[in-house]
Amino acid sequence: METVTRKRIEILVDTPLVPRLLKHARDVDISGWSLIHIDAGGGRDGEWQHDDVTGAAAKTIILMIASKEKADALTESIAPFLDSFRLLLTISDVQVVRGERF
Amino acid sequence: METVTRKRIEILVDTPLVPRLLKHARDVDISGWSLIHIDAGGGRDGEWQHDDVTGAAAKTIILMIASKEKADALTESIAPFLDSFRLLLTISDVQVVRGERF
Amino acid sequence: METVTRKRIEILVDTPLVPRLLKHARDVDISGWSLIHIDAGGGRDGEWQHDDVTGAAAKTIILMIASKEKADALTESIAPFLDSFRLLLTISDVQVVRGERF
Amino acid sequence: MIVDTLTSPIILFFVLGIFAALIRSDLAIPEAFAKAMSIYLMAAIGIKGGIEVAESGFTAELAAAALAGLLLSFTLPLLAFGLLTRFGKLSRVDAGAVAAHYGSVSVVTFVTAKEMLTGQGLSPAGYMVAVLAIMETPAIITGLWLARKGQPSSENGGILHEVFANASVVLLVGAFVIGMIAGKDGFEPVKPLFDTGFRGVLCLFLLDMGLIAARRLIQSKKLNARLISLAILLPLINGTIGVMVGTFVGMDIASAAALGILAASASYIAVPAAMRMALPEADPGIYLSMSLGITFPFNIIIGITLFSQLANLVG
Amino acid sequence: MIVDTLTSPIILFFVLGIFAALIRSDLAIPEAFAKAMSIYLMAAIGIKGGIEVAESGFTAELAAAALAGLLLSFTLPLLAFGLLTRFGKLSRVDAGAVAAHYGSVSVVTFVTAKEMLTGQGLSPAGYMVAVLAIMETPAIITGLWLARKGQPSSENGGILHEVFANASVVLLVGAFVIGMIAGKDGFEPVKPLFDTGFRGVLCLFLLDMGLIAARRLIQSKKLNARLISLAILLPLINGTIGVMVGTFVGMDIASAAALGILAASASYIAVPAAMRMALPEADPGIYLSMSLGITFPFNIIIGITLFSQLANLVG
C-alpha cells in the first residue's frame, strides 16, 4: 500500500478545556480527533490522580492526525495560551494510507 | 543501551472489530499488541461518546510494535477493508531495546 | 511557532511496578509523566484483560517527554531490569514548543 | 393510563434524561454504572421469571408463547426489509442490518413495560422472560441472510457463536435457570437486593437511556424523513402483529401486550454489536439512530400504553 | 452533640478515608462508583425535597428562603474577594476564582448536614433542596466579574449555559420536579432504593471524599499559612451570615442551620469546572486545595455542629 507522511498531534490538556481546543481544531479544518483519558500524572505542579467526583483535575490527550499545513495552523492558533492553559503539545511524523483524508 | 528502529502501528477501530484485526496481526506473526480505550471522538461522520450500554459506538486503539516487514505485511493484509471498516491506520518509527523480540 | 526535537518515551509496564519506574525517572530529573491505562493485550505470555478486582494483571503506559540526554540516562538506569520486569520501552522523536521545559 | 404513564417516576426520569441532552447539559451517568445497572436488571428479571415458571410449571401456554416469539423474531425482519429497501431507499446491506434490529428486542423496553403493566394490575407471565431471551437472536440470522442475498459467509460460524454466547442471552437465561433451581425459598435470602431496589434502579437507568437516546438523535447525520417515519411505523406494525399473534395463541391479556411490546421493540445492544462484526460495511449511524434514537423513546413513552390497550381491546 | 457526630458511622467513614490517605494506603474507590453514588444522592434528595414541597405547597417561607439563598450566593464572593486579595495576597484572577467557590455550595456538605440534623430531630424543610440548587451558580457570575474587573468576556454566553445546564443543577432540579409531580404516592414504588440505601451510600461516599480531600491536601504545593487560615475563616464568616439571614427571614431553626451550612460550604465540583473553562489562567491548585482540602473537611467535622448550635442559639 502506498503511504504518505502526515502529522500526529498530541495535546495533553485539562479535560474542561477540551471543547475550546476542539473549536480551534475545527477552525483550521482538521478532519477528526480522538480523546484518550489520562489516569494520573506528575509535573512541575506536583502529582495528581484522576477522580470523577470533582473532575477538575481530569486530564485528556487530544489525538489528531493532520497534514503539516493544518498542524502548523493549529500550533499558531493555540500558541497564545499554551502557557496559561498549561498545554503539553507534541507533534511527530506518521505514515498513513489514504492520506487525502487528512 | 543499544537500540534498533522498529515500527509503531496504531489502528483506531470500532471495538467489535478488534478480534478480526488481531486475527490478521497474528497471521503476519506480530508478537504482541495492547488495547487503549478511546473516550470520544469526531470525524466526517459526526461526533460520538463512548457508552458502555450499547457499546456499538465504542472505539479502541490497537497498538503494536513490530518490524518493518511485519508492519508492511499487516498493512497489505488489512488494506481491502480499510475503507469499509473505517479504520484509521498510522505507522511511525520508534527506537526499541532488545529489538529481536519484534 | 518555533519547535525543537525531544524524545517521546513510552514504557508499557505492570501497574504495580509504576512507582519504581517513576523513581528512576525522577532520579534522572525527568520533569513530568502521564499514565495511560491499557485495557487488554497479548504477547508471548498469552492474553490478558484488565480487571480491577485482582489488579495484578493491570498494565499501564508511562508517557514521558524528555530531552535526548535524559531519555538516554533513563534507558541506562532501567536497562538492568528491562527483562525481569518484562518492560516494553519505545522512544521516538517529537517536536515540542517551549522545549526548555523538558 | 397515559396520565399514569406520565406521572410515573420511571418515565419521568427518562424524560429528564432526554431533556438534559436536548439542553446540552453535561449530565452523564458513568458508563460502568449504567452497564452495572443493566446487568442487575437482567439478573433480576431472569431470576423472577425463573421462580414464576418453577411455580407454574411448563404449560402449553408457555410452549405456545415461546414458539410465537421464535417465529416473530425470524419473520418480522422480512417485512421490515421490504419497507426499508422500497420506502426507506436503503441499500440491501443497510436494510438487512436495520431489519435485524427490528426483529430482535430491547430488554429495557420489556422491563419498563413489565413494570408499567404490573403497576396497573396486569402482570405478564413469568415465562415472558424466556420469550424475551428467545427473541433476541433469530432476527440476526434472517437479517444477515437478507443482507447477503442468501449467500453464506465464511464468518457465519463466528456469528452464530457470538449470537448464542451473547452476554444478555447468557445472563437472562442463566438467571432464569438459577431462579428455577433456587425457587421461591432459595431466592428468599437474596431477594432484598433484587426486589427492593428494582424500580429505583430502573429510574436511574432510564435517566441514562434518555441521555443516550437523545444524544444519539442529536449527533446523528444519517436520518432523513423516510427513515424517521419508518422508525415509528415499524414498531406500530410489529407491535400490532405481536399483540394479535399473542392473543391468537391464547396468551392472557398482559402477556399478549408484552409480546406486542417485544415485537415493537428494536435491539440496540446485542444486534448492533453483531452487525458491526458480521456486516462491517453496513452503516452503524443508520441502525443505531433509528432503533435507539427514535424507536426506543417512542415505545417507552407511547408504545407501551398503546399495545397494552390494544391487548385489552382484542383480548 | 460533638460526641454524636464523632460516633456517627457517616462521619467515621469520612475520618477513615482521611486516615487512609494520610498513611498513604492504596485504598481507592473506583471513580465511576463514586460518581454513581453522587448521582444517586442528588436524585434522592431532589425527589424527597420535591415530595415535601408538593405536600406543604409554595409558602412565603419558601420564597423568602429562595431569595435569601440567591442573594447570599451573589454577594458572599464580594467579602471573600476582599479578604483573599488583601489578607490572602492573591492576584485578582485567583481571588475571583476562589471567591466564586465560597459563594457557591457543596452538595455533599448539605446532604451530610441534613442527615446529621435529621438524626437529632431537626429536619430542614424540603424546599432547602431548591435553595441548594439556586445557590450553586450565582457566585460564578460574581466571581468572574470580580476576576475580570467587570470587563465582559466573549466567552460569557458559554459560561452562562455551562452554569445553568450544569449536571448537578439539572439533576437536582429535575429530581425535585419529578418528586413534585409524582408526589408521595407515585414515589412509593421507587422509595425502597432511594430511601433505604441513602445513609449507607452516604457512608461509602464520604469514605471516598475523605480520601480525595486528604490526598488533595497532601499533594498540594499551593497552600500557605494565609490561605489555610482563610479556608477556615471564610466558612466561619459565611456560615454565621447564613444562619443570621435565615433566622432573620423567619426560617425555622433547622432550615436556618442548613442555610448557614450552605453559605459556609464551598463548591468543589461545579465551580472548579466552570473556572477552568472561564478563567483558565487562574491556578486550580489554589482553589481546589482550599475548598476541597480544607473547607470541606472543616465543615463536615466541625462546621455542621457549629452552625446548628448557632441556629439553636439565635433561633
Added chain:
Amino acid sequence: MIVDTLTSPIILFFVLGIFAALIRSDLAIPEAFAKAMSIYLMAAIGIKGGIEVAESGFTAELAAAALAGLLLSFTLPLLAFGLLTRFGKLSRVDAGAVAAHYGSVSVVTFVTAKEMLTGQGLSPAGYMVAVLAIMETPAIITGLWLARKGQPSSENGGILHEVFANASVVLLVGAFVIGMIAGKDGFEPVKPLFDTGFRGVLCLFLLDMGLIAARRLIQSKKLNARLISLAILLPLINGTIGVMVGTFVGMDIASAAALGILAASASYIAVPAAMRMALPEADPGIYLSMSLGITFPFNIIIGITLFSQLANLVG
C-alpha cells in the same frame, strides 16, 4: 449439605460465571462495579464483625483465634514452599511467591463461607473478621524471606508499608473499628444498605469472580499437572491444619470451620500486587493461575462444605 450448596443462588451465580467464560461469552461485569462490590462487601463484614465484638467484648477465645491466625499465616508458607520446590519443581523465587499466596487469605472465600455457614445455623464469631485481616499479611513476609534465602532486601521498608497500608487491611480494620465505636444502635441508620443488599451483591460479585477465575484458567500458559495438583492439595492440607488448630485452641465449631477455610484459601488480590512489586522476577502467570484459577473455585464449590463438615466432626 452439598445439595444445599448447589442450589444456593450465591454458588449458582459463581457457576454461571464459570460457564459463561467457558463458552467464551462476552459477558463481563464492569471492573469499577466489581471493585465497588468488593469494597461494599468488605465494609459490610468489617462493620458487622466490629458490632459483634463490641457486644461480646474482648474474650480469651478472641485472643486465641487472633494468635492462631497469626501463626498460621506466618508458618503455612513454609510447608507450601517445600512442596512447591520439591514436587512442583518451581524455582526458589517462584515457590516463595506462590507460598506467600497460600499463607495469606481470600476475602471473598471467607465472605462466601460465612454466608453459607450462617445459612445452616452455624454463624462464625464476629472476631473472625479481625482474624481475616490479621492473616492477610504475615505470609508475605515469610514468602519473601523464603524467596530471597533470608537475604534482606533494600526494598523491604516499602514492602512492609505496602502490606500494612494495603487497601483491604485498612478497609476491613477501619470498618471493624467503626462497627465497634458505633455499636448496634449507631449502626441502625446505615443498616439497610449493608444488611439488606449483602447477599444479593455477593451473588453478582461471585458471577464476576467465576468469569475472572475461569478466564484466568483458560488463558494461562503456565500450569502443568504438578502445579494443578498442588493448587488442590495445598488448600486440603492447609484447611485441615486450620480446622485442627481452631478446634484445639477452643474455638466453637463454626469459627473453627471459618479458620480452616481461611487457611485453605489463597490470596489473589493483596499478595499478587505485593509480589509483583517485591519480587518482580517471579512469574505472575504461575501464582495467579494457581490461586485464582484453581484454588479459589475449588474452595467455593468444595472446600467450604468440606471444612465445615470436618469442623463438625472434630469439634
